[in-house]
Amino acid sequence: MKVNSTELQNNFGKYLMLAAQEDIIITRNGMEIAKLSAIRDAVSDCGAVPGTVMEKAKVYGCDGRKASYEEFLELTKDTEERYEYIDGEIYLLASPKTAHQIALTELFGVFYNWFQGKECTPLVAPYDITLKRNPENINVVQPDIMVICDLEEKLDENDYYQGVPALVVEILSEGTRRKDLIKKLDLYMSCGVREYWIANPINREVTVYLFADNNISSSITYRKSEIAQSYIFEGLSAELGRIFK
Structure with missing residues (x-):
């Protein structure tokens, strides 16, 4: 050309x-x-x-x-x-690999079933989320899973969500580890996301972060056959043996 x-x-x-x-x-x-x-x-x-x-x-x-x-x-x-x-x-x-998609499917199934009849709505990628550190620093990401509690209030005239999810989930791959563990953790923490799950199919682990005042308030890593628990949604949990087959 x-x-x-x-x-x-x-x-x-x-x-x-x-x-x-x-x-x-x-x-x-x-x-x-x-x-x-x-x-x-x-x-x-x-x-x-x-x-x-x-x-x-x-x-x-x-x-x-x-x-x-x-x-x-x-x-x-x-x-x-x-x-x-x-x-x-x-x-x-890039297109995700099989282990990533299996974990995504299983985890979203858990979230979808748990949030039935509740106020918040779980959504799955691809879906753009716009996050602003400040008016000049606008970011656009596509979390693997996001839980939104103000969906109808924050839809714009083009049917795009313009709010901040309460909870986001990223499933690691070899190509996204650094971005998800460092860049996205800082972005979510700085922009009002309250809880961040990082699922690692390679090590069969799930780490859950609780954010408060632009900092990590608490975190815990679940391994092997343990059950990952949400901080902000009491009763929301996921068996690692089911997520990582």
């Missing part, structure tokens, strides 16, 4: 995404001057580079360049790919 330098500059996010599929030849005054190509096999310190099929792959960030929220919206508006946007970096979400 060929594109002139002005078009590339004005739509950099779009062409950076396309470069994962094919080389982009950049022209100026009709002359070829550069090529934008994906690095398909290398892995850098900040995760897989664009073009690799890993959930922690960054579209922006590895080269030190931050993306604006507007660039993120432009990149994602006409694509079926799944992306997250955390502290100015865009992450491409």
